[in-house]
Amino acid sequence: MNALDFISSKQLHLGGIDSPSWNLGAQDTGNMIIKATGGGAYKYADILKARLGVSLDKEDEMNCLVAGANFLLKAIRHEAFTHMEGRKEFVQIDQHDLFPFLLVNIGSGVSIIKVDGEGKFQRISGTNVGGGTYWGLGRLLTKCKSFDELLELSQKGDNSNIDMLVGDIYGGMDYSKFGLSASTIASSFGKIISKSEELMDYRPEDISLSLLRMISYNIGQISYLNALRYDLKRIFFGGFFIRGHAYTMDTISFAVHFWSKGQAQAMFLRHEGFLGALGAFMSYEKHGLDDLMAHQLVERFPMGAPYVGGKIHGPPLHDLNEKISWMEKFIQKGTEITAPVPMAPPGTTGMGGFERPSSRGISLRSDSSATLNIGVLHLVPSLEVFPLLADPKKYEPNTIDLLDHSELEYWFTVLSEHMPDLVDKAVASEGGTDDAKRRGEAFAHAFSAHLARLMEEPAAYGKFGLANLLELREECLREFQFRDAYITIKQRENEASLAVLPDLLLELDGMDEEGRLLTLIEGVLAANIFDWGSRACVDLYLKGTIIEIYRMSRKKMHRPWRVDDFDMFKERMSRHREKPSYKRALLFVDNSGADIVLGMLPLARELLRRGTEVILVGNSLPALNDVTANELPEIVAEAAKHCDILRKAAEAGGLLFDAMVDIEDELKENVTSVPLMVVENGCGGPCIDFRQVSSELAAVAKDADLIILEGMGRALHTNLNARFGCDALKLAMVKNQRLAEKLFGGNIYDCLCRFEPVDKV
Numbered sequence: 001m002n003a004l005d006f007i008s009s010k011q012l013h014l015g016g017i018d019s020p021s022w023n024l025g026a027q028d029t030g031n032m033i034i035k036a037t038g039g040g041a042y043k044y045a046d047i048l049k050a051r052l053g054v055s056l057d058k059e060d061e062m063n064c065l066v067a068g069a070n071f072l073l074k075a076i077r078h079e080a081f082t083h084m085e086g087r088k089e090f091v092q093i094d095q096h097d098l099f100p101f102l103l104v105n106i107g108s109g110v111s112i113i114k115v116d117g118e119g120k121f122q123r124i125s126g127t128n129v130g131g132g133t134y135w136g137l138g139r140l141l142t143k144c145k146s147f148d149e150l151l152e153l154s155q156k157g158d159n160s161n162i163d164m165l166v167g168d169i170y171g172g173m174d175y176s177k178f179g180l181s182a183s184t185i186a187s188s189f190g191k192i193i194s195k196s197e198e199l200m201d202y203r204p205e206d207i208s209l210s211l212l213r214m215i216s217y218n219i220g221q222i223s224y225l226n227a228l229r230y231d232l233k234r235i236f237f238g239g240f241f242i243r244g245h246a247y248t249m250d251t252i253s254f255a256v257h258f259w260s261k262g263q264a265q266a267m268f269l270r271h272e273g274f275l276g277a278l279g280a281f282m283s284y285e286k287h288g289l290d291d292l293m294a295h296q297l298v299e300r301f302p303m304g305a306p307y308v309g310g311k312i313h314g315p316p317l318h319d320l321n322e323k324i325s326w327m328e329k330f331i332q333k334g335t336e337i338t339a340p341v342p343m344a345p346p347g348t349t350g351m352g353g354f355e356r357p358s359s360r361g362i363s364l365r366s367d368s369s370a371t372l373n374i375g376v377l378h379l380v381p382s383l384e385v386f387p388l389l390a391d392p393k394k395y396e397p398n399t400i401d402l403l404d405h406s407e408l409e410y411w412f413t414v415l416s417e418h419m420p421d422l423v424d425k426a427v428a429s430e431g432g433t434d435d436a437k438r439r440g441e442a443f444a445h446a447f448s449a450h451l452a453r454l455m456e457e458p459a460a461y462g463k464f465g466l467a468n469l470l471e472l473r474e475e476c477l478r479e480f481q482f483r484d485a486y487i488t489i490k491q492r493e494n495e496a497s498l499a500v501l502p503d504l505l506l507e508l509d510g511m512d513e514e515g516r517l518l519t520l521i522e523g524v525l526a527a528n529i530f531d532w533g534s535r536a537c538v539d540l541y542l543k544g545t546i547i548e549i550y551r552m553s554r555k556k557m558h559r560p561w562r563v564d565d566f567d568m569f570k571e572r573m574s575r576h577r578e579k580p581s582y583k584r585a586l587l588f589v590d591n592s593g594a595d596i597v598l599g600m601l602p603l604a605r606e607l608l609r610r611g612t613e614v615i616l617v618g619n620s621l622p623a624l625n626d627v628t629a630n631e632l633p634e635i636v637a638e639a640a641k642h643c644d645i646l647r648k649a650a651e652a653g654g655l656l657f658d659a660m661v662d663i664e665d666e667l668k669e670n671v672t673s674v675p676l677m678v679v680e681n682g683c684g685g686p687c688i689d690f691r692q693v694s695s696e697l698a699a700v701a702k703d704a705d706l707i708i709l710e711g712m713g714r715a716l717h718t719n720l721n722a723r724f725g726c727d728a729l730k731l732a733m734v735k736n737q738r739l740a741e742k743l744f745g746g747n748i749y750d751c752l753c754r755f756e757p758v759d760k761v
């Protein structure tokens with residue numbers, strides 16, 4: 001009822017109060033049909049019609065379940081995971097090798113479905129002993145008021161008080177001939193028959209645990225036997241009974257593992273609670289979602305649910321303050337529900353039965369109470385897999401695995417400590433108004449709540465690497481309408497760097513080719529120090545001007561660098577004297593200011609001078625002080641004022657169309673240069689995931705034979721281990737002590753110049 005009031009008050013069924021139908025005041029819902037499935041589609045049809053005027057179009061439950069599962073497994077990265085002894089491990093299913101599989105839906109009863117393809121499935125078996133049995137018997141035998149309460153209770157139980165164990169029969173010994181340990185359950189609830197106690201004499205915790213184990217093992221066993229019948233290796237479990245409950249998943253996994261002797265694997269789905277609803281949604285005709293691919297979907301984790309694509313769906317709010325206070329309440333709520341569920345002290349779960357599935361600590365808690373781990377899927381049809389990845393299936397962008405708790409803890413601290421400075425910059429970027437301050441505070445709350453959630457459960461958002469975490473921070477800023485937190489800093493640094501560019505170019509032009517190439521690479525590495533995302537660098541900026549820091553950084557460029565493939569690169573660059581070494585180079589640029597102006601642009605100029613087409617690849621959206629693709633043409637235009645090579649190339653690449661009004665006619669006629677172009681990468685964070693890049697980038701990449709990745713985000717945090725189908729040069733200064741130690745046994749400010757030719761030089 002509350003939900004209906006809520007929907008109706010905000011007219012959500014009409015698309016929200018800011019939809020055109022709301023503005024027109026015409027709330028004609030006469031023809032509005034919503035696809036629905038399951039028992040609820042029957043139960044709530046009348047009331048939905050009466051309250052909202054919406055009719056339900058009922059879809060077959062089994063069809064929907066299968067369609068939902070197929071969609072998730074094909075379209076969502078790392079949708080499936082295993083859960084053994086409290087450890088969640090994500091599994092990447094190859095969408096071309098998905099079928100056949102067994103889908104076990106555990107609702108009140110259990111359906112066991114063999115899925116052979118899209119719309120091709122068979123209900124091969126089932127059992128009437130399911131979630132309803134657990135809840136029904138549990139309610140009778142304990143005083144629990146809810147299913148979740150019953151589950152929570154089981155975590156504090158000891159089933160050896162209820163179940164008859166092998167050890168009870170054999171005087172505490174194993175029945176080793178059949179591999180049955182003393183703690184194996186011989187008979188669920190069997191111990192009760194030999195005692196005279198009444199129900200009230202048994203602990204509800206123990207009863208709940210025995211029940212849960214009895215039912216979960218039974219389902220696991222029946223499922224495995226069915227998998228065996230059809231020679232299926234993969235079993236996916238879903239349905240109301242599981243609802244992300246770690247202990248239930250462990251028990252089922254254990255049963256499948258035990259009976260199959262490790263041959264079959266129980267898997268679970270991150271979004272399993274949505275199978276039916278998704279399937280019903282998929283049944284709309286012509287929604288164009290049939291051929292969705294994982295690379296076109298971006299999962300985001302907004303904290304302020306009412307912000308969707310910058311629009312606010314919520315009660316009629318009059319000004320931003322109201323939105324923020326609403327949001328703050330929501331965030332408050334979000335933080336509360338991330339508080340860990342109190343756990344039973346270790347050892348009290350004296351489990352018998354199959355060897356005790358030992359879930360570790362807080363991972364026993366149910367995910368179902370935490371709403372923050374469900375992302376919002378954004379369809380971005382223009383995203384594509386980068387065509388130059390050597391093997392997209394093997395590609396893993398993140399170098400650091402945040403599922404490693406010590407890593408997560410470290411980065412949690414780094415990002416938390418960086419928050420005050422980031423909020424300062426963000427607030428200043430929006431004029432430092434009271435409104436900006438409030439949003440700054442709300443942003444800090446939201447991002448902290450995400451961090452807390454992940455600390456509590458590292459796998460809460462699926463397979464989440466450092467790149468995702470850094471992007472999440474940018475998404476949070478955008479969610480609170482900070483368009484570009486470092487805009488002023490970026491502009492200031494661009495100006496200062498452009499002012500000294502002519503001198504640098506003059507110096508470079510006085511060098512021979514070999515010396516120049518080295519100076520240029522040194523220049524890129526040195527200028528990569530301008531990184532407002534690094535704590536150490538931000539501290540440095542308090543001590544000197546941009547140019548002073550740049551000079552100091554240049555002076556410290558002693559070779560050999562920590563990773564130093566320069567000679568190999570130099571050799572490759574001078575291989576063909578008569579024709580260009582490379583036809584087309586993609587330069588993945590990083591920071592604004594000296595980094596782009598005094599580092600990457602001069603390197604681009606060198607490549608152009610040697611006859612290589614250059615494409616500068618910039619971020620689609622701002623992230624820290626990274627230069628965006630939008631900002632690049634203006635920077636190039638300014639630089640081109642001091643340099644013929646850049647000017648001609650930029651003209652050839654169509655970059656100077658508006659910017660250069662004062663080009664002389666003779667120059668215009670004499671466009672013989674190879675082009676310099678700019679494309680966006682499709683990213684909104686400081687790293688790059690090559691499984692999802694802009695189609696524009698994918699298109700120009702097809703003819704590229706060199707890629708240069710610059711900066712920590714793009715060449716270290718991500719892609720350090722990535723292999724490409726063309727030559728790759730990875731350039732970065734390591735601006736973090738721990739990372740330098742961990743990756744290279746080195747120190748902060750060490751440099752990486754890694755050259756990875758496809759054919760060895």
Ligand SMILES: CC(C)(COP(=O)(O)O)[C@@H](O)C(=O)NCCC(=O)O
Pocket residue numbers: 414470528530531532533534535536590591624686710711712713714717732735736737
């Ligand atoms: C956010 C960054 C990846 C940006 O580095 P960049 O790509 O600009 O070289 C980097 O600054 C970083 O990892 N910072 C956090 C670690 C620290 O403050 O030491």
Ligand SMILES: [Mn+2]
Pocket residue numbers: 531533590591624625626686711713
């Ligand atoms: Mn950067």
